[in-house]
Amino acid sequence: MTFLLSLSRTDNHARTGIVSTAHGDIRTPAFMPVGTAGTVKGMLPESVRATGADILLGNTYHLMLRPGAEVVAKLGGLHGFMHWDRPILTDSGGFQVMSLSKLRKITEEGVTFQSHIDGSTHMLTPERAMEIQHMLGSDITMALDECTPFPATQEQTRDSMRLSMRWAARCRDAFVPRAGHALFGIVQGGVFPELRAESVAALTSIGFDGYAVGGLAVGEGQEAMFAVLDVTMPLMPQDKPRYLMGVGKPSDIVGAVLRGVDMFDCVIPTRSARFGRAYTSQGEVNIKNARHTQDAAPLDAACTCPCCAHYSRAYLHHLFKADEMLGPILMTWHNLHYYQTLMQSIRDAIEEGRYGAFARAFVEPQEAE
């Protein structure tokens, strides 16, 4: 079993393919639901699979703190622990250290931080990030990077990116190659084209099994994000998977695929579902809105997910008003189904050579109320 991207079809910069891993194939462009703490919140793994997901994302930061990578390893790795036998990508923890932990101190060696759970002190180095992800059993391991703050000056961004590149080389050295398992490098450089180019050159000279674009979707806006992709994507190897981290809204994904991205992850569909917000073919719906109190219609009449097949908006509204778990459960199922259906539509459009028209016609779901 070799980790491999087999391209199926390209349509200008957009492309479809299959990424083969130790735990099976991933159809690309792919959306990875986020299973932060070893569970996609409120979903059984077989339900996540039923939405069409080929791969999940797990969070190194959360799992190293609780229950601990050694515990997960003892219990069959993340696959066995959470009962998901398909591919798993784990992030390196760098982003969450910056966004969640306290009292961070970054040195050449790595990052020292305090757990947001119990205040205990931990250190994450490139070598430890590789060791942890190895214990988790990740199919796709991410290099440790520094999440550059936004906004940042060009000098700050350059220094941060170069530190991440030195860490990337240490990750490559520390990563234990195994059949069907991959290590991805992460391109940094903020919104500065020359720094992005320098980062791509640094990573490709080290050599990775795939390349991620990091440091986006941090507040720069869609236009700036697409501008970075416009200058970065043409520099990245054609024959390796390209992963845009933490993105995004449906229109972000559509636009990024147009620019050659193969893989995505984002908490938007799952998190917004828990707050009662759904993506539908008719726009975004806030199910807590009083207008749904007696609405016998499904969330999305065009949707075939169990939530839309069996339940009314009035029932979903009631579940949220009564603070019943089934509300977030059903809405999460729907939003993940919406995202996976979007990815299938994207793949179909590319396969049929009409992706440019598809992307131009795509309209971000707007709240209808």
Added chain:
Amino acid sequence: MTFLLSLSRTDNHARTGIVSTAHGDIRTPAFMPVGTAGTVKGMLPESVRATGADILLGNTYHLMLRPGAEVVAKLGGLHGFMHWDRPILTDSGGFQVMSLSKLRKITEEGVTFQSHIDGSTHMLTPERAMEIQHMLGSDITMALDECTPFPATQEQTRDSMRLSMRWAARCRDAFVPRAGHALFGIVQGGVFPELRAESVAALTSIGFDGYAVGGLAVGEGQEAMFAVLDVTMPLMPQDKPRYLMGVGKPSDIVGAVLRGVDMFDCVIPTRSARFGRAYTSQGEVNIKNARHTQDAAPLDAACTCPCCAHYSRAYLHHLFKADEMLGPILMTWHNLHYYQTLMQSIRDAIEEGRYGAFARAFVEPQEAE
């Protein structure tokens, strides 16, 4: 479709049968999971069915306050609203008015109370209780009774019981008979044998499709409860279903079946699951206990539910520590499976004429830690 109890086999006082309703058959002795607000917390209806449940219980009190019986009626009744196409029993609301609402005032006419949700004032009369349950579409409607406080003097208990009997007659008059739909009367009388006998006589002279025993499991203890059943059950009609309301622990159910009870409901399996407590073949388990942190064993090696088939105690422990919804979801599934498996074992033992030995050998699951 006639509402009917077909007795299959009796073994001393214990009996198996089939209760036929407009929405299908109920195998008795039966345990009814509680779906208070139109959902068994954390469970899809098809998952509840997969545990072996033939019938659910819905709460009139909760549903009349939110979303309102008229709303549920408009949305297909409780069956359509919550996507459960099998039998539903609804309580009359009397118990919850006493235990949840504020500023109650009981008169001959009915009970006036303030909603625990928004403080709004409502009145529940025998006639309104019938109307609400009719709008909910209940297969089995319960008469409105006063939940006698415990402890109470014999005089208080007598006066309360007699009020409930007058209300029962008004319920019988107000109930709209429909094929396959039933009205059950509720025997009251506290721990006083002569009052229980008077109550049974009053109800049977009115005539109901089934008879419930109310006012137990309110703090009197198992011994006192069984003592009431010992004097009450022989007085109740043989050819109608007998329902012990709000009961109970596994050993309560086993002992009540021995005394001739056919139907049960209780929040114990679902509520305790949400607090991390499971019933297993090896005793009661508190999954939050630190001893489970690295335990690769399933919750119950003898159990075939999805929770026990696919997940370790260590994973369940992790889910509860991380406050993940999937913890209560999986534990609820397990506990409902345990209860339904217990009911099947009870039915099998009765069918095979060995229920006395089964009940004597049954040991209440004890916490193993």
